[in-house]
Amino acid sequence: MVKDRLWTGSFFAACGANFLMFFAFYMLLPILPMYLAEQFAVTKSTAGLILSSYTIMALLFRPFAGFMVDSFPRKPLLLICYTFFISYFGGYMLAGALAVFAVLRATHGMAFGMVTVSVNTVAIDIMPASRRGEGIGYFGVSTNLAMAIGPMVALMIHDATPDYDWIFATALGVGLLGLFVASLVKGTKTEAVGAKQTISLDRFLLLKGVPGAVTTIFLSFAYGVLSTYVAVYGKEEVGLAGGTGLFFVCLSGGLVVSRLISGQLINRGYLTQVSKAGISLLIAGFLCFVFIKHPLSFYGCGVAIGVGYGLLCPTLQTMFINLAHHNQRGTANATYLTSWDFGVGSGVLLGGIIAQHTSYSSAFLLGTLLLCVGLTLFFVWSGPYFDRNKLR
Structure with a gap:
């Protein structure tokens, strides 16, 4: 049997x-x-508050983004949101006061919330239904590669020059190139349905996705702490003089490899099993990360945590998509990303506060405990609920 073409x-x-x-x-x-x-x-703690405002604004606007994506032509909306998002990198170079930077960072989160829902939904529209699990895995690889290269490049620039404007300018240039590439996506033919349906809560939040959303919040908290504070943790508590950019390479390597595997397993029907394996690996990885403060463990745990999230994230997103009708893809993506951002934002905010009063290790330990809560919820609530209510 010939497979439907994915790589168009x-x-x-x-x-x-x-x-x-x-x-x-x-x-x-x-x-x-x-x-x-x-x-x-x-x-x-102040840094944590400012940085978490980005994620908080993103999650507040994601439900609205889902409604917009399901109601208007998706490619023009993608280009508008993309332009809005990249313009902020230029704004950072002009922010000479803390208050200005704080406002820019918060509102940048709003733009991020809009563009991520838009690009995810356009990508899913392009994928053939028979290869959607595989397609979501491959699409996520592009995020993971960016996670490896982006921080490494930024930290290299930071080591070479004390002027942060070089980093902001590079990010702006990369974003402009991305806008051009986005313009090459052919417009999808998915019907916009906003004018034909009564506006209701289910147009902004996938109600069938609530159990999965609550579980996702607990599972993403640790990632919020990790993604924001790992460089500082490596220097202050592990004793690394440099090389924290390599951690993101290890993390992304694990993510890429496991995503390539998880997509195939999802298509074969092992969705909930892959999720449970990913969460279990994350718990083990973070425990080692907290209690074994050695450079080899630091980087090795990066690989393990990457594999764990690489198994988990595509399965979670596929669960939301498979609970929704085709004309609710934007809402399903928005619900998944909103719950993810809520957990990540909580990790960024509380991680900074906890580190201020105790240590970064304590923040990572809290994230590990919440992963255990998330695993329990998946076993007793969101996993069985998905099996009973999935549409495909």
Whole structure:
């Protein structure tokens, strides 16, 4: 039997646009805590509050983004959201006061929430239904590659020059290239349904996805702490003088390999089993990360945690998609990404506060405990609920 074609020109373009968007995004993630400390002398808790505002605004606007994506032509909306998103990198170079930077960072989260829902939904429209699990896995690889390269490039620039504007300018240039690549995606033919249905809560939030959303919040908290504070943790508590950019390479390597495997397993029907395996591996990886403070363990845990999230994330997103009707793909993506961002934002905010009063190890330990809660919820609630209510 001949497989439906997945790797079309539009799918390549969607993956490229997503890669470049997240490249720009991940360039800023590890250096912003240092930027705030060096340029504005803020405390750890204040930095956590400012940085978490990005994620909070993203999750507040994601439900609205889902409604927009399901109601209007998707490619023009993608280009508008993409332009809005990349313009903020230029704004950071002009922010001379902490208050200005804080406002820019918060509203940038709004743009991020819109563009990520848009690009994810366009990519899923392009994928053949018979290869959707595999396609989501491959599409996620573009994010993971950006996670590896973006922070590494940013930290290399930071080591070469104390001027953070070079990092912001590079991110802006990468974003502009991504906008061009996004313009190469052929418009999808999915029907916009906003004018034909009564506006209701289910147009903004996939109600059938609530059990999965609650579980996702607990599972993503640790990732919020990790993605924002790992560079500082490596220097202050592991004792690394440099090389924290290599951690993101290890993390992304694990993510890429496991995503390539998980997509095939999802298509064969092992969705919930892959999720449970991913969560279990994350718990083991974070426990080693917290209690074994050695460079080899630091990087090895990066690989293990990457494999864990690489198994988990495609399965979670596929669960939301498979609970929704075709005209609710935008809402399903928005619900998944909103719950993910809520957990990540909580990790960024509380991680900074906990580190201020205790240590970064304590913040990572809390994230590990919440992963255990998430695994329990998956076994007793969201997993069985999905099996009973899935549409495909």
